[in-house]
Amino acid sequence: MAVFLTQFASALGWVIYGSFYEWFFHKFWMHEVRTPREAFRGHAIIHHNLYKGDEGYFVPEDEHAQHILLKPYALPLIFLMHLPIILLIEKYIPHTAIGGCVSVVVYFVVYEYMHWNMHVPRKHFVEKFKWFQFLRHHHHLHHKHPLKNFCVLFPLADWMTGTMVTDASLERRKQAREAAIKAGNIALEGKHKPKASAPTADPSTFAGKMAISRAKRAEMRHQKQVAAVKKMMSTTVIPPRKMKQR
Ligand SMILES: [Zn+2]
Numbered sequence: 001m002a003v004f005l006t007q008f009a010s011a012l013g014w015v016i017y018g019s020f021y022e023w024f025f026h027k028f029w030m031h032e033v034r035t036p037r038e039a040f041r042g043h044a045i046i047h048h049n050l051y052k053g054d055e056g057y058f059v060p061e062d063e064h065a066q067h068i069l070l071k072p073y074a075l076p077l078i079f080l081m082h083l084p085i086i087l088l089i090e091k092y093i094p095h096t097a098i099g100g101c102v103s104v105v106v107y108f109v110v111y112e113y114m115h116w117n118m119h120v121p122r123k124h125f126v127e128k129f130k131w132f133q134f135l136r137h138h139h140h141l142h143h144k145h146p147l148k149n150f151c152v153l154f155p156l157a158d159w160m161t162g163t164m165v166t167d168a169s170l171e172r173r174k175q176a177r178e179a180a181i182k183a184g185n186i187a188l189e190g191k192h193k194p195k196a197s198a199p200t201a202d203p204s205t206f207a208g209k210m211a212i213s214r215a216k217r218a219e220m221r222h223q224k225q226v227a228a229v230k231k232m233m234s235t236t237v238i239p240p241r242k243m244k245q246r
Pocket residue numbers: 047051115119139143
């Protein structure tokens with residue numbers, strides 16, 4: 001019994017980790033150009049261009065659904081990446097490896113299954129559940145606001161890192177912005193809030209020098225990212241959405 005409970009606790013731990021892993025990979029590899037570049041091309045360019053944040057998010061029944069699932073090598077790669085960590089934990093906390101392995105595989109399979117069903121309404125039984133409708137809408141908002149709602153299956157990491165948006169939070173933000181504009185105070189609201197930036201830093205102090213160098217590095221990274229995205233956009237052919245063969 002104790003063995004089963006340890007395996008079960010391990011599986012649960014890996015599910016919580018899974019939320020952070022999908023958030024991290026989605027944010028830093030699928031929405032930023034990094035090696036392997038295929039992650040950005042397949043997701044940010046092709047998936048997001050095929051399925052926009054409007055009604056184009058859904059794949060109608062007479063359409064051939066494509067570019068929703070991850071590449072076939074994604075599961076073996078993710079599994080092999082995590083196996084050494086699972087085995088290392090097993091060495092110090094016995095009876096955790098099976099729970100860990102099962103959890104990583106099941107999380108991935110359920111992720112793919114859910115992402116598919118979110119885009120392809122087909123009156124499948126899972127679509128009846130309120131929690132599924134919540135997740136489908138959570139992901140729909142990601143297609144509308146690609147730098148928000150990075151989690152597809154388990155939005156714990158979005159909630160904890162502040163990248164989560166809902167209709168209610170977007171509405172509140174809109175109202176706050178409108179109120180700020182009315183009050184002539186737009187500079188103090190949301191993303192228009194002035195950031196402590198290099199030009200205001202004093203170069204004669206150590207902290208000022210550091211701030212200037214940080215800002216320069218950030219600007220260089222940004223420019224590099226913009227150039228990489230532009231290059232990739234120009235070399236990627238976005239396939240047309242296709243009707244099913246009859
Ligand atoms: Zn999607």
